[in-house]
Amino acid sequence: MIEFETPKPIVKQQYLLQTVAEEMMRPHSRYFDEHEHEIPWDYINFMHQAMQAVGAGSLAPASGNGDKEKEPDDKKKKYPPIGYQSLAFMLEMLSWGDVGIYLVTPGGSLGAAAVEATGTPEQKKKFLARFQAEEPAFGAMAMTEPQCGSDTSAIRTSAVLDEETNEWVLNGEKIFVTAGKISLEDSDGLVVIWATIDPSAGRAGMRPFVVEAGTPGVSVTKLEHKMGIRASDTASIVLQDARVPFENLLGSPEIPKKETKGFKGAMATFDATRPLVAATGIGVSRATLELLKELLAQQGVKIRYGLPRQKLTSVERDVIDMEIMLESAWLMVIKAVWLADNRKPNSLEASMSKVRGGDIVTKITQKALEIMGPIGYTRDHLLEKWFRDAKITDIYEGTGQINRLVVARNILGYRGEQLR
């Protein structure tokens, strides 16, 4: 069936989240933009309590969301799985509130997502429990290193097994870890560190390791100063003979002969998270478009829908183009998460939604500022902040170029070696 009805539980959820966005985020957007590295604890504590109340401890896609097996029977009957869909809606609304503040929502975020995507049931139970605890906890995912970002197979952080103690010894440097500091230093959180257990094996040797807060040999060495999303910490993490128990390796330590399983784990995480990152871009776009229309309306500018382009003013045309971009990009996000919920392959759609999401949020925020002229350029409104927040959407979770590459390989039927 082809249909576009928002599931009832999501409608309910959005109603609450909009209040959160309006009351807990928007009024503090400017403050946390201008006070980089301050932590929005009021928001965090509120969200933690709210999520505990509804039993959603972790933000990880599959935890109690979308994981069919875990859902109570009666729930299963009433609704097809909508875990990823509710998550996409949630992220869209919170990013409509403030994408920087959203990034410090407690729950495991990308760290938990990696545990979900690559861990065994025991590991999930063990590591994700902290997100249901009394105090808010955070999770992060660390892949990027100083010398490589897009080319994840070039990571140098190493993990060597100390057979005597049965511990993994990690060494290396990770950069640009979202929520790295709040996960390791400000809460009892965790960071999933991608490291190689066999540098000669390339991608096949890559493995995710859970590094918990308080692990000796792990230190946060730097916090970046960024263009936007300043409420979110972006940390460098140095691992110096950091020891973690054997069981902290997610998945299997065996190196298969042909497969590139470790790498596939990473890619599976991305298929899940890319549409969600796109959803955050949609939130910023929608916020921008709404404010733009409101400001224009105050100036007596009405958008006349239904006219041929030749009869539109240039502002009307710009706004209408923005609406096309926004709605179509959102549909691509929904399709990608709908596929994930229904356990269908979504690599193509996930990357497409990320390409489009990254594109439209930069275009919409840039155009909105141009249209508002000298008013848009000042910090009197949030438009200029959203312009700065927007750009990251086209960079992290695979740059626009990397996601175009994934789309191209998919539609052309080329493997990595054939199109790079």
Place this chain on the structure above:
Amino acid sequence: MYGFEPSEEQKMLIDAIQRYTTNDLRPAAHDADEGGFFSEDLIEKGWELGILQASLPEDYGGFGEYSAVTGVLAAEELAHGDLAGGIAVLTPGLYAMPIFLAGTEQQKESLLPAVIEAEWKPYTAALIEPRFDFDPNDLKTEAIEFGDVYLLSGEKVFVPYADQAEAYIIYAKLDDATQGFIVEADAEGVEVGKRQAMMGVNALPLHKIKLDKVHVPMENKLGGQSSIDFEKILSSFRIATASLGVGLARAAFEYSRDYAKDRDVFGVKVAQKQAIAFMLAEMATEIEAIRLLTWEAAWMIDEGKEEAAKYAYLAQTGAMDMAMMVTDRAVQILGGHGYIREHPVEMWMRCGRGIASFTGLAMV
């Protein structure tokens, strides 16, 4: 005849500006953007390059002659160093240039030498108004004749150094046309608002000012009794904005090009990825296109061509999209590193958007 090479004299000026931007301005730009101001010495050093002084004749304290072409070359080079710093260095021109272009002989002789022969001082101007569709040919600030004075009322934004201004040129609508008025800093009715918080050019102090029936003596109307041809002044604003955009974009292009040739990705340099190489090729093409359009408009101004105003408009309008496109891509080419304030590209991207709204901040 066509020609695309600067004269010997222009080359020398460009070289001198480059030394200044390379050694002084660019290295100071990041901290100035974060801290909100430039040191006076730095601006003074830029002033001593003599860009404005060389474009005015000896009679008024200068040592050269006016050339819009030289002006756009200089503005481009300054913005290549830093946009906010370039505008700061050029600020006294906001006052001197309109007087030179449209003032009476008496106004030129009495007012210009004080600006030109002294050290850098914040002589400034107020054109832009707080409206999304601000139109310099349809100002809301009005001048009305009242006995032997004009009364100016309205609101201005983006006025450089308004809080420490020596004097202003304030633009207002008089009998349906934009006219300029020479206004003393302490004139009654001029209320300088607080500094505006901006997305970019944070090192440049920009203020709102409110004008409440500011008395301007008749003789302080730019051009005296006869009304001035504002189009000429506007064209100078426009080509200045366009060339600032070109200089800024060149900076972003060069930085991202060099980065792409240095950084490894998937076993090759980032620049060897065709997706990136094509981006860079398009950036270079856009810059070249708008640069030529700007030069042509400037040349037309110098030659007194009838179509100069139209071409200045085209150059400025084209520069808006060019500056945004090029600076956005520069960030993209650096990937995550482009989003970090340690690299200048994100600052240039914030400035890049400003080009669309900065006509009124500089003149050449």
